[in-house]
Amino acid sequence: MTSSDTTAEPGETPTATRFREGPHLPALVVTLIVTVIAGLFAGTYAWAMGDPQPHDxxxxxxxxxxxxxxxxxxxxxxxxxxxxxxxxxxxxxxxxxxxxxxxxxxxxxxxxxxxxxxxxxxxxxxxxxxxxxxxxxxxxxxxxxxxxxxAHPLAEKDPNGLVLFYVALAAVVIGFVGAIQTRVNAARLTLAGELFWDVVRSVLGGFAISFTVGPLLGVLPIPFFAVWGVLALTMLIAGATYSFWRVLIGGRWAMLPTWIVFVLISNPSSGGAVAPELLPPFYQFMGRWLPTGATVRAVRDLTYFPDDLHLEPYIVLAVWLVASVGLFVAVRLFRYGPGAPGDILHTWRSIARRRGRATDEVAAEAPAG
The missing domain is CATH 3.40.190 (D-Maltodextrin-Binding Protein; domain 2)
Known part of the structure; x- marks a missing residue:
């Protein structure tokens, strides 16, 4: 871009104009966001798990x-x-x-x-x-x-009881990272194609995690097929959540709310690394209703308490699945239709404009007082 292509704001210097319209401004914005997120990441985990205080x-x-x-x-x-x-x-x-x-x-x-x-x-x-x-x-x-x-000791190869947390963490992180890579490297998929590969990726990823910690390494005495299903479900939820944000606010910033929900809140509140009664009250409450905590509880029950399963974690995962996939499909259809992403069919601004025109038309047709 040449200086003749730039449009300066009133009172703005040419250097400031080039900075605003060039690549350095978005680089600065990303740097500032990453700086804040880095502090939040360290602070969140340190606060939640650094010095657990038991209560009740x-x-x-x-x-x-x-x-x-x-x-x-x-x-x-x-x-x-x-x-x-x-x-x-x-x-x-x-x-x-x-x-x-x-x-x-x-x-x-x-x-x-x-x-x-x-x-x-x-x-x-x-x-x-x-x-x-x-x-x-x-x-x-x-x-x-x-x-x-x-009464219920941990597996011999997991004396600290952390593998449940790592298993759930892997499913969540690989779930939304896989969705990111699919959307970036296969951008011309139709809606049906996106959903198909989301399911295939989740099923294979859940299999890989379950097989590795179970039959392959023998770290946990898991019921293989049941845990495989739970982890595949978790991966699908994480991927669908990212995909929803991607079509809602665009691929540039979709990672930010996904990271906040899963990495800053859901993972440290899961109760996998530190029992819920040792977490701060906020995390103790949130962990019960977020995907990572539900996954930890479901896999724990299946592994160590197979005769006393709880329904709640499965309800939580089911609600997250319906909400995340349903919202992704709805917004995807609204903005792009069922085909490959191309020209945006609808935007939130166009809706506002149509509503504004409709209001003006009604006002114009109304009889004078």
Missing amino acids: VPIGLVSTTHSPGELATELEARTGTTFVVRPYATETDAEAAIREQVVYGALVEQLNGSVRLYVSSASGASVARLLEGDAPRLEQSIGQPVTVVD
């Missing part, structure tokens, strides 16, 4: 000598951690509550006077370590030796 940790109690309120008060005074203590009539009832993930552990007084502290590393390794660390204080509170029993 649910545990069970089977005792004839201590009430739930008394034990909760004593534990909070000795540990600084708040517990929600739920009474159970028998040891079997408490074990069932742990298996159903209603509580993270249970303090059980045996008939012979001994005391067991049941924990469940598979439900949340961070909470299990917390309860084990509090065992000496529990002994002081109840005046009896405490034997710690891990």
Whole structure:
């Protein structure tokens, strides 16, 4: 572009004009956005998982000598951690509550006077370590030796319980990165073609993740086909979410809201790296309703609690699937039609203009007061 091609604003120097209309302005904008996102990325994960603070940790109690309120008060005074203590009539009832993930552990007084502290590393390794660390204080509170029993230990090759988080993270990130690369390198796909390759990519990606952590490396004792289905669903949701933003606001900025939803909010709030009761309240709430958290819970149930599956994570994933794919298809049809993307059929400005003209016509046809 030559200086004769540029249009200067009033009072603007030629240098400023060249900067505004040249490639340096968008480069500056991207640099500033990346700078902010880098700080948010580091801050989000540091805030959510850097120093987890337990609060309202649910545990069970089977005792004839201590009430739930008394034990909760004593534990909070000795540990600084708040517990929600739920009474159970028998040891079997408490074990069932742990298996159903209603509580993270249970303090059980045996008939012979001994005391067991049941924990469940598979439900949340961070909470299990917390309860084990509090065992000496529990002994002081109840005046009896405490034997710690891990009712649901983690897989041998996953002692810290992080593989569930990595599996869900891989499905989410590869889901929207795959959608980006497909749209960039196969830009002339029709709507049917886009949906077809989104499904194929998700199915194959879910297979690759499940096969790698399951049969290939034996890291997790997963039920292969069920976990494959969950991860394929997660990948499809992440890809469809990006695709929706791409047709709504354009490919230049579509990555930004996708990154915010999944990487800055959904992933750290998932409960995969740190149990929800150790997260800040915002993340504890959000993790329950976002795709990564639902994926972590679904895969955890399938792997460690196959006889006590919860419906909620599947409902969350189903709602996200219908919403993300439905919105993508609706906006894609509205703007481009079912064929390959070409000239935009409709824009939001054209709708506003049509509404404005319609309003003017109605006003013009209205009889004078």
